[in-house]
Amino acid sequence: MKAVSPRAQLVVSKNRLDCIVGDYPTLNNIAAAYGRTAPIQWLIAQLVNLSEFCGVKDKLTGDQVEELSWLIAGEYSYYKVSQFLVFFHNFKMGKYGKFYGAVDPLVITTALKEFDKERIRAISQWEEEQERIRREEDRKSAIKFDEYLKLVGLPQSKKKTEMSESVFGEAKSIILNLFQTSKDVLEKFRNSFKKNYGVTPEEYVEHYNSKSNEETSNS
Numbered sequence: 001m002k003a004v005s006p007r008a009q010l011v012v013s014k015n016r017l018d019c020i021v022g023d024y025p026t027l028n029n030i031a032a033a034y035g036r037t038a039p040i041q042w043l044i045a046q047l048v049n050l051s052e053f054c055g056v057k058d059k060l061t062g063d064q065v066e067e068l069s070w071l072i073a074g075e076y077s078y079y080k081v082s083q084f085l086v087f088f089h090n091f092k093m094g095k096y097g098k099f100y101g102a103v104d105p106l107v108i109t110t111a112l113k114e115f116d117k118e119r120i121r122a123i124s125q126w127e128e129e130q131e132r133i134r135r136e137e138d139r140k141s142a143i144k145f146d147e148y149l150k151l152v153g154l155p156q157s158k159k160k161t162e163m164s165e166s167v168f169g170e171a172k173s174i175i176l177n178l179f180q181t182s183k184d185v186l187e188k189f190r191n192s193f194k195k196n197y198g199v200t201p202e203e204y205v206e207h208y209n210s211k212s213n214e215e216t217s218n219s
Contacts, residue, residue, distance in 0.1 A: 016086050016122075017122065017126065018082075019080075019082035019083060019085060019086045020080075020082075020083055020086065020119055020122045020123060020126070021122070021123060021126045022080075022082060024080040024081055024082035024083075025080065025081055026077065026078055026079060026080050026081070027039040027042075027043075027073055027076065027077045027078070027079055027081070028077050028078060030042065030081070031077075039069075039073045039077070040066070040069045040070060040073055042081065043068075043069035043072055043073060043084075044065050044066065044069045046084060046085075046088055047060060047065050047068060047069060047108070048060070048065060049088070050088055050091060050092065050103075050108070051065070051103045053092055054098070054099050054103055056099045056100070056101055056102055056103060057101065057102070058101060058102035058103065059102075059103050060103045060105065064105055067105075068105045068108065068109075071109070072109070072112065075112075076112065076116075083119060086115075087111070087112065087115045090115065091108070091111055096110075096111035096114055096115070097111070167197065167204065167208075168204065168205065168208045170193065170201075171193065171201035171202075171204040171205050171208075172201070172205060174186065174189050174190055174193055174201040175201050175202060175205065
């Protein structure tokens with residue numbers, strides 16, 4: 001807990017994005033590891049530090065600090081401690097206004113609501129960027145099914161518009177994962193198959209079987 005004391009606000013908040021999306025414990029994690037009141041004690045330390053930092057005459061009373069800590073812990077139990085550090089750092093920098101005459105708990109809870117909007121936006125933007133990076137990496141590392149067959153020394157199929165046994169076999173091999181590839185590679189095969197033939201392997205097999213049954217009935 002010493003690692004996330006009020007002084008840590010200056011250190012951790014230098015990389016704010018990491019504080020928002022990084023792997024840090026939540027209040028729930030702290031409660032599970034150290035007991036139900038551990039998050040309360042941690043928040044009390046942060047709030048007392050904030051109260052002392054502000055240049056107003058009337059500071060938070062002990063009762064106010066304790067009640068406010070319980071309220072915040074109940075409402076934001078899923079918050080990472082690093083996210084709280086960013087919030088308190090921002091508050092000290094005057095991002096959410098200031099106190100007039102006394103440290104007002106309502107100003108703090110209102111500021112937390114504003115910070116929560118910022119936190120959600122930051123997480124959303126980070127997730128979108130991670131998805132963009134993932135798609136780009138998939139595009140660069142994509143391997144076509146025929147290329148894989150060539151690598152493992154198996155006959156390559158030829159793109160055909162009509163139903164054929166070779167394409168049927170290709171579809172079945174993907175569905176059954178006969179080459180025991182990873183899920184990621186198998187998904188690339190599926191995407192490549194659909195791009196080549198306009199349908200998924202399952203759809204091709206279904207159409208092929210339907211056509212075969214129809215031809216058998218007509219013969």
